[in-house]
Amino acid sequence: MVLYATDVTDVAQWRQLHGISRVALAHALSVSVSTIRRWETGRTRPGRALFVRLLEMMRHDVDDRLALTKLLIRQSRGLSALFDFSDVRLVCASQGLKDVWPNFCAMTELPFLPFLTDDARRLMADPTFVRKVRQGQLLAISGVADRHVSLETDPPFRHSWFATFRAYGPLILAELTYERCHASEEVGIRGVIRFGGKALEPAGHHLTQGSTLPIALN
Numbered sequence: 140m141v142l143y144a145t146d147v148t149d150v151a152q153w154r155q156l157h158g159i160s161r162v163a164l165a166h167a168l169s170v171s172v173s174t175i176r177r178w179e180t181g182r183t184r185p186g187r188a189l190f191v192r193l194l195e196m197m198r199h200d201v202d203d204r205l206a207l208t209k210l211l212i213r214q215s216r217g218l219s220a221l222f223d224f225s226d227v228r229l230v231c232a233s234q235g236l237k238d239v240w241p242n243f244c245a246m247t248e249l250p251f252l253p254f255l256t257d258d259a260r261r262l263m264a265d266p267t268f269v270r271k272v273r274q275g276q277l278l279a280i281s282g283v284a285d286r287h288v289s290l291e292t293d294p295p296f297r298h299s300w301f302a303t304f305r306a307y308g309p310l311i312l313a314e315l316t317y318e319r320c321h322a323s324e325e326v327g328i329r330g331v332i333r334f335g336g337k338a339l340e341p342a343g344h345h346l347t348q349g350s351t352l353p354i355a356l357n
Contacts, residue, residue, distance in 0.1 A: 149197070150175070150179050151179040168192065168274055169269065191275055191334070192274060195275070195305065195306040201307050201308045208312075212231050213233060213234065214233075217316065218235045218239065218316065219232070219236060220233065220236055220314075221313070222312065222314075222315065224272065224304065226250035226251075227251040227252045227255060227259075228249070231247070239293065240292065242293050243290075243293050254289050257287075258284060277332075278303065278336070279301065279302060279304065280328065280330070281302070281339060282300055282326075282342075283297065283298070283329065284297075296319060297322045298320055299318050302314070302315045329341075329342055
């Protein structure tokens with residue numbers, strides 16, 4: 140029987156059913172192991188964003204959702220890709236992206252985290268950004284860039300990008316879409332969508348002006 144958890148007290152059953160340790164779940168949500176234990180014993184409950192993220196993780200149709208996401212991306216003629224958020228490993232890419240970045244799209248086994256550059260590097264090095272994504276408080280972010288990794292793969296081009304973050308079981312995946320833009324567009328982070336938000340919010344000054352995330356994420 141596949142458990143579809145509807146309350147936080149089902150977390151222990153869901154973990155055991157799917158062979159997920161407290162340590163793995165705590166890492167996926169950027170919380171402590173003791174926090175997971177308190178949820179499971181009913182001593183405390185997660186906040187609203189974390190509760191929604193938990194339910195997203197525990198949905199019984201996770202495999203079907205992920206398979207459909209991969210199928211739609213692979214068949215798309217647009218520029219899009221799916222990444223494992225933990226090490227920025229490419230999961231799959233659209234046919235359109237393969238046409239413009241064929242070498243990049245062929246590197247599905249390579250973790251890109253050590254090779255990130257500019258805004259991508261600063262974002263993934265920012266513990267606040269990573270924690271808010273894992274906890275479901277930051278749902279999407281957008282910006283403008285020429286490239287995202289320092290590897291010599293394919294010719295760069297100025298583009299706008301949009302990343303959305305979703306949980307598939309204990310995995311947090313980032314779905315990125317890219318769109319060519321004029322070379323005069325300034326590189327940098329443009330906006331974010333927070334939990335409960337209904338539109339893209341301005342991100343303030345660009346990440347290129349500092350080493351930490353210039354967005355109020357509290």
